[in-house]
Amino acid sequence: MKTITYSLPNEGKNSENYYKDVALFTDAVLEEADKSIEQIAEDFQFFLIRNKSKELRSRSEYIFELLTLGVFLRVYETNANSLSLIPQKILSNLVYLRKNYTWLKPFIDPLRGVLSTYFLSGKSKSASTRLQVGVEKVKSLVLWLDAAGEFKQEVIRLKPWINYFSSLPVDNAINQIFESIKFAKWFENKSLAVLGKYTEKVEFFLEYKHHDYKWDEDYIFCGRKRVEYHLNMVGAEIMNRAWFDEYSKTKKKAVLLPACMRAKSKLRCKAFFNGIDYSCSYCTASCRVNQFTKYGEAHGFGVFMIPHSTDFTKWLKRRAGDKDTGIIGVTCALNLMTGGWEAKSLGIPINCILLDYCGCKNHWDKKGFPTDINITELNRKLKLKSSDELVINNS
Incomplete structure (x- = not known):
């Protein structure tokens, strides 16, 4: 990286x-x-x-x-x-x-x-x-x-x-x-x-x-x-604290991952497109989207890959007012507050996690390279005690 x-x-x-x-x-x-x-x-x-x-x-x-x-x-x-x-x-x-x-x-x-x-x-x-x-x-x-x-x-x-x-x-x-x-x-x-x-x-x-x-x-x-x-960065911390109580009380959890976290390019990625988001097909063992999807299956939360910020907006609007599902939105530092505020304005309980670094082809790198998040921070949001190191490894 x-x-x-x-x-x-x-x-x-x-x-x-x-x-x-x-x-x-x-x-x-x-x-x-x-x-x-x-x-x-x-x-x-x-x-x-x-x-x-x-x-x-x-x-x-x-x-x-x-x-x-x-x-x-x-x-x-x-x-x-x-x-x-x-x-x-x-x-x-x-x-x-x-x-x-x-x-x-x-x-x-x-x-x-x-x-x-x-x-x-x-x-x-x-x-x-x-x-x-x-x-x-x-x-x-x-x-x-x-x-x-x-x-x-x-x-x-x-x-x-x-x-x-x-x-x-x-x-x-x-x-x-x-x-x-x-x-x-x-x-x-x-x-x-x-x-x-x-x-x-x-x-x-x-x-x-x-x-x-x-x-x-x-x-x-x-x-x-x-x-x-x-x-x-500070805004994310302030908002996560302010919104955590509402978010933590939800019955279900869903993690929205950006497409820049996948291992392969858009043309080579085998994920299934659902109109707005993608569902992983497990084509590449080293892909972080694959690993987090399996982690979600093991621990009872959904994982959706969102190709672009405009699709994030569409995804949220379809779930406006849904108080039963807590969203964990993942994005780069410059998009974080906009995404969190948008979800909150639609009545969706949310907490956010920053990408550890940016690397998308749309804005930051001509070829693009896979990005990542901190699994321990995700576990804190999901109230999980520890990560399954066979599936997720942050080393």
Whole structure:
């Protein structure tokens, strides 16, 4: 296995040290939030209650949303401010068409690649003064995120914050947004010290490889900054904690594996296609999808292979409102929060596991190579005491 951007094993035997580090660091993030932005999150929660919001979440989830806002303002504010209305509307409409008319994807993606590279990818700068923040800046940011097409769930969660900030006196709103940026700056520095060893290759990729994606539709997605990897890592830990009680009470469990975990290419893989997901045919003993499928059969949980993120959406929509099945979603760091939030919005109990590293042919490697997850972390989610080493071996 080679490291393209991030690696949870970090040249070790497995990713156990990562899960210890991210758990401890998440504790530190929430402790720091109590000192700085917790009151803002509390006020936002009361705002939603007063306005009879249909979906109320835990305080830690609102803290993470505010952290996300601060990080995105630091990373993308300059880009957002430079995006004019017409290209924003065009790009947002292309995202809508791509999602709802999948047969148009081969025609839309090249156009999105050109327009995204030209209109969305200005040089990012950190927002660090009060003059650079305000409700209008947040509105511009959300419009930019919507046009990019990679932040659908983030857009959904940040829009209520616009309503909240708009309800405040101007100076109060500016101060609160500024506090989110200060907290994001703290997070960026601390996360680099704690989680940076797992994302060391991101800077190399952005400097020497990302230019190869210019004019491609995934230019924005693959150009995400190092702090965004750390944001998703901590976000996954926060959300898994917040959602675990509901997830753990479900009668059945299903594990959704990405197609990048299979040993063979799409053409050589013998898995059975079921319209949205694949079922393993056990063609290759060393294939991780094969091994996890057998592990599921031995321990009473289902395993489904999902070929693409759009198919993940379709899979979830077919099971919207199903409270009897707890989902374990597996994906790479940059897709993790989007997938988890999407499942949660559909009323599906979920917990998530990060791929130990990325390696898919769609985005990260021309040939692609099989990815993996930590079996011990899966066992924790499934409340299994130990893995069957004859079937699953994380060495």
